Amino acid sequence: MAALLRVSHLQTYYSSFGGARVVKAVDDVSFTLGEGETIGLVGESGCGKTTTCLSIVGLLPSAARVVGGSIAFAGEEITTKRPREMRRIRGRQIAMILQDPMASLNPLFSIYTQVAEPAYYHQAIRGRALRERVQALLRSVRIPSPAVRMREYPHQMSGGMRQRVVGAIAMAGGPKLIIADEPTTNLDVTIQAQYLEVLKDIQQESGVALIFVTHNLGIVAKMCDKMAVMYAGKIVEQGSVRDLFRSPRHPYTRALLGSMPKLGSKDPLYAIPGHPPNLAQLPSGCAFHPRCAHTMPQCVSQEPEDGHVDTNWTAKCWLTDKQAQEEYVSAIA
Amino acid sequence: MVSTIEETRASPVPIGARDFASVPRRWTSLARQLPILPLAILVPFILLALFANWIAPYDPTEPIPGAKIFEPPFWMQGGSSRALLGTDFQARDLFSRLLFGARVSLIVGVMGTIVAGSIGTALGILSGYLGGWVDQVIMRVTDAWLALPALVFAIFLATMIGPSMWNIVVILGLVYWTRYARVIRGEVLSLREREFVKLAEIAGGSRARVIFRHILPNVLNSTMVLASLTIGVVIIAEASLSFLGVGVPPPEPAWGSMLADGRSMLMVGDWWLTVFPGLGILLVVLATQLLGDWLRVRLDPQLRNM
Amino acid sequence: MARFMMRRTLYAIVTLFILSLTIFAVVRLTGDPVTLLAEPGARAEDLDRVRAEWGLDRPWPVQYVAFARNILTGQLGKSFNYEMPVSTLYFQRLPNSLELALAATLISFFIGIPAGIISAVRVNSAWDNFGKTVALLGLSVPGFWLGLVMILIFSVWLHWLPTSGQGGWQHLIMPSLALGWYFAASLLRLTRSSMLEVLRSEYVKLARLKGLPGYVVLAVHAFKNAMIPVLTLAGVNLVVMINAAVIIEVIFAWPGIGRLLYEGIFQRDFPLVQGVVMEAGIMIVMINLIIDLLYAYIDPRIRLTK
Numbered sequence: 003m004a005a006l007l008r009v010s011h012l013q014t015y016y017s018s019f020g021g022a023r024v025v026k027a028v029d030d031v032s033f034t035l036g037e038g039e040t041i042g043l044v045g046e047s048g049c050g051k052t053t054t055c056l057s058i059v060g061l062l063p064s065a066a067r068v069v070g071g072s073i074a075f076a077g078e079e080i081t082t083k084r085p086r087e088m089r090r091i092r093g094r095q096i097a098m099i100l101q102d103p104m105a106s107l108n109p110l111f112s113i114y115t116q117v118a119e120p121a122y123y124h125q126a127i128r129g130r131a132l133r134e135r136v137q138a139l140l141r142s143v144r145i146p147s148p149a150v151r152m153r154e155y156p157h158q159m160s161g162g163m164r165q166r167v168v169g170a171i172a173m174a175g176g177p178k179l180i181i182a183d184e185p186t187t188n189l190d191v192t193i194q195a196q197y198l199e200v201l202k203d204i205q206q207e208s209g210v211a212l213i214f215v216t217h218n219l220g221i222v223a224k225m226c227d228k229m230a231v232m233y234a235g236k237i238v239e240q241g242s243v244r245d246l247f248r249s250p251r252h253p254y255t256r257a258l259l260g261s262m263p264k265l266g267s268k269d270p271l272y273a274i275p276g277h278p279p280n281l282a283q284l285p286s287g288c289a290f291h292p293r294c295a296h297t298m299p300q301c302v303s304q305e306p307e308d309g310h311v312d313t314n315w316t317a318k319c320w321l322t323d324k325q326a327q328e329e330y331v332s333a334i335a
Numbered sequence: 336m337v338s339t340i341e342e343t344r345a346s347p348v349p350i351g352a353r354d355f356a357s358v359p360r361r362w363t364s365l366a367r368q369l370p371i372l373p374l375a376i377l378v379p380f381i382l383l384a385l386f387a388n389w390i391a392p393y394d395p396t397e398p399i400p401g402a403k404i405f406e407p408p409f410w411m412q413g414g415s416s417r418a419l420l421g422t423d424f425q426a427r428d429l430f431s432r433l434l435f436g437a438r439v440s441l442i443v444g445v446m447g448t449i450v451a452g453s454i455g456t457a458l459g460i461l462s463g464y465l466g467g468w469v470d471q472v473i474m475r476v477t478d479a480w481l482a483l484p485a486l487v488f489a490i491f492l493a494t495m496i497g498p499s500m501w502n503i504v505v506i507l508g509l510v511y512w513t514r515y516a517r518v519i520r521g522e523v524l525s526l527r528e529r530e531f532v533k534l535a536e537i538a539g540g541s542r543a544r545v546i547f548r549h550i551l552p553n554v555l556n557s558t559m560v561l562a563s564l565t566i567g568v569v570i571i572a573e574a575s576l577s578f579l580g581v582g583v584p585p586p587e588p589a590w591g592s593m594l595a596d597g598r599s600m601l602m603v604g605d606w607w608l609t610v611f612p613g614l615g616i617l618l619v620v621l622a623t624q625l626l627g628d629w630l631r632v633r634l635d636p637q638l639r640n641m
Numbered sequence: 642m643a644r645f646m647m648r649r650t651l652y653a654i655v656t657l658f659i660l661s662l663t664i665f666a667v668v669r670l671t672g673d674p675v676t677l678l679a680e681p682g683a684r685a686e687d688l689d690r691v692r693a694e695w696g697l698d699r700p701w702p703v704q705y706v707a708f709a710r711n712i713l714t715g716q717l718g719k720s721f722n723y724e725m726p727v728s729t730l731y732f733q734r735l736p737n738s739l740e741l742a743l744a745a746t747l748i749s750f751f752i753g754i755p756a757g758i759i760s761a762v763r764v765n766s767a768w769d770n771f772g773k774t775v776a777l778l779g780l781s782v783p784g785f786w787l788g789l790v791m792i793l794i795f796s797v798w799l800h801w802l803p804t805s806g807q808g809g810w811q812h813l814i815m816p817s818l819a820l821g822w823y824f825a826a827s828l829l830r831l832t833r834s835s836m837l838e839v840l841r842s843e844y845v846k847l848a849r850l851k852g853l854p855g856y857v858v859l860a861v862h863a864f865k866n867a868m869i870p871v872l873t874l875a876g877v878n879l880v881v882m883i884n885a886a887v888i889i890e891v892i893f894a895w896p897g898i899g900r901l902l903y904e905g906i907f908q909r910d911f912p913l914v915q916g917v918v919m920e921a922g923i924m925i926v927m928i929n930l931i932i933d934l935l936y937a938y939i940d941p942r943i944r945l946t947k
Contacts, residue, residue: 061849085855093852100850105843108862109942120851155941171851478652479659482929483922484885487902491664491918494906495671571783575888578785581906594786598892601789602804604797613786621781 042222241315450508455515463523718912727916745821757832779826788819
């Protein structure tokens with residue numbers, strides 16, 4: 003099956019102070035996504051998840067640039083596309099949901115106007131067809147009485163409802179891929195579950211592919227088939243959600259899973275020691291080694307490559323390399 | 336077992352563009368931090384104004400003996416080196432008058448701003464910190480006085496109180512304090528919620544103590560930025576009042592009244608009486624604006640956007 | 642919305658009250674109102690008449706009530722020189738000042754807003770620096786000096802434009818440019834910062850994410866939101882300009898309200914001065930109120946709440 007989205011060795015760097023300071027926000031990231039597939043992009047703040055997404059849609063801030071690698075969407079390379087061409091893809095083929103529902107909607111325009119825009123501009127739908135489409139979209143995100151509510155303004159809606167409107171906007175252009183950047187982080191916990199239900203329904207009904215960015219593993223378990231764990235700008239482990247949850251290979255993945263509070267358990271919460279690295283001054287070798295419980299000498303001196311664990315399951319850790327393990331064991335013996 | 340080995344990989348950072356190894360570090364970092372342009376303008380003006388008594392060739396209020404009225408500057412026909420920049424309608428030396436006028440503009444500008452800033456900051460703090468009816472009263476007065484155009488209000492007060500340099504200082508202070516009050520009040524409102532203030536209150540400090548030790552130092556930044564930006568406005572206001580005849584009274588030289596004097600001869604093309612005083616105002620105000628911008632960037636990162 | 646409107650109206654009334662009180666107090670505190678309100682060289686009967694008319698021998702609160710009553714009925718006194726009620730004079734001259742202020746506002750719109758938008762869209766480029774320089778000059782160059790210099794160049798030296806008076810567009814150009822100059826700079830700054838802030842907002846980001854064409858993002862989403870503070874400023878400023886263009890009107894002999902005020906000062910026509918100042922305050926407060934009420938109607942956020 004041809005992949006809908008193929009990201010290969012993507013490198014996106016931020017430069018500041020006239021090039022004197024370079025931050026490798028995304029450093030050699032690769033993953034693929036097929037049609038209708040869902041992948042969770044997980045990691046702590048600042049690990050490069052959002053930059054990866056912005057690289058895909060081509061809306062990086064002026065200080066950032068894709069300096070290497072490729073992003074192929076529907077068979078076409080999109081990193082080299084001109085802004086005008088990207089604009090046609092954005093909204094129509096690839097849509098994005100942002101984190102803050104209070105700020106995402108323009109306060110001066112009605113819900114109708116804002117949901118209708120992608121359909122209006124990309125598919126040239128007008129008049130009654132447009133109205134019906136907006137109502138259908140609002141219904142699909144479970145907003146009651148869509149005909150009435152579409153005449154309202156953002157400030158008249160709650161956060162949860164606004165975020166659903168943002169979801170409707172994302173679907174409005176009929177995209178093949180939706181990128182959701184922490185869409186539930188700013189919602190009340192009780193509303194979060196509802197919203198995820200809605201999102202999952204849309205995804206399954208329409209068969210749209212989904213990249214779900216979050217730091218919450220529970221959500222990934224619920225929403226996604228595949229999962230990629232990011233740390234310091236790199237994907238340190240990726241595979242199916244089931245595999246990674248059951249027996250994670252990378253110590254960071256293991257630590258993340260371990261730090262999830264378990265219902266009914268009275269064990270003390272485990273927090274990963276240390277703090278996320280400064281992307282401008284990364285540690286040598288494996289970026290995780292200062293916080294890792296299983297550091298071997300090789301981890302300090304050499305950056306690990308993608309170690310093969312199983313089909314479609316890789317982990318960037320020397321622990322997957324049998325030879326490295328044997329050397330270590332013999333060294334401490 | 337957590338690894339204690341942590342080697343930082345040197346990131347490939349190119350060395351910064353300039354290498355000032357030859358010049359002592361302290362001076363260059365200081366020099367790079369000072370706002371050169373505004374100071375280059377202001378310092379000479381200030382010095383000229385301070386030492387006007389010694390630098391000025393003539394008494395600014397007395398006509399030059401033997402000179403004609405409306406003499407042009409020395410480089411034009413009819414001018415002489417006796418009066419470098421020309422003379423006015425009473426044959427007084429323009430250059431000397433400009434120097435003393437600088438003194439007036441600077442003094443009124445600075446003092447007026449100090450008065451306005453002090454009143455405005457004090458009332459802003461009281462209004463923001465004490466709240467309640469104090470806040471209401473002060474804010475209503477602020478709104479009311481802000482509604483009246485500053486110049487009109489100043490003209491009215493000057494007409495009533497009578498012109499003199501120090502009266503003008505007070506008047507301008509009374510007219511412009513409202514601008515400070517608004518801004519400072521806003522700052523105090525947000526400061527009031529900050530933890531260190533709450534801690535001080537819980538610790539039992541009297542209100543006066545909290546205000547002086549915690550609130551005041553933190554709003555001073557904004558006051559100074561605001562002051563440096565409005566000093567130009569005050570200088571122009573003084574010039575406007577003097578132009579209209581309700582500012583600094585003659586024969587004391589003030590750039591504004593010099594402009595008014597020069598108006599009559601403008602029609603026949605005697606430009607020097609108009610251009611030079613106006614240039615003076617322009618340069619001083621420009622310098623204060625630049626200084627204000629520099630201060631704003633350094634003192635308040637939130638306003639950097641502007 | 643109704644509640645909002647009621648509150649604003651109440652505020653306006655309070656503001657007017659404080660303004661009138663201020664003017665009242667200033668007059669009583671700085672001089673003898675009787676002699677001020679009576680014509681120079683008045684006889685005893687005239688003084689008595691004035692006392693009765695303004696209630697000047699009664700205690701202050703009573704006086705104030707009379708004063709307020711007079712204002713509310715539009716009786717702001719009678720000018721000595723013109724021998725006409727001040728309010729009549731004021732409204733007679735109002736259209737002229739309005740013409741000038743409108744022209745000045747239009748000019749500053751056409752200069753300031755596009756320049757501000759370009760500056761924001763091409764932030765930190767050469768355009769932006771140029772725009773920032775223009776803004777700086779606009780704030781530093783005194784408008785009235787600019788007017789004088791323009792007269793010098795365009796009337797005296799080049800003979801292209803008339804020096805003063807009201808008439809066709811040739812008479813309007815210089816004064817409105819001089820008057821609008823400062824405001825153009827303010828508009829530029831405000832448009833720029835407002836636009837920058839809007840361009841960074843999440844909803845503009847989302848608009849881009851929808852793949853909307855660039856001009857739509859700018860013109861529809863960004864522009865409309867960015868213009869809110871700008872239009873507010875413009876509306877407020879127009880009213881202020883009408884009343885505060887004193888010096889420009891004097892320089893260009895423009896028969897407006899500012900010039901009326903100046904005549905009052907010059908000729909010691911006290912009722913005229915007091916009347917114009919009070920009238921200016923009233924007008925500004927009323928128009929501000931109307932703008933706010935209009936605002937409440939237009940902004941959906943306010944219209945659709947209680």
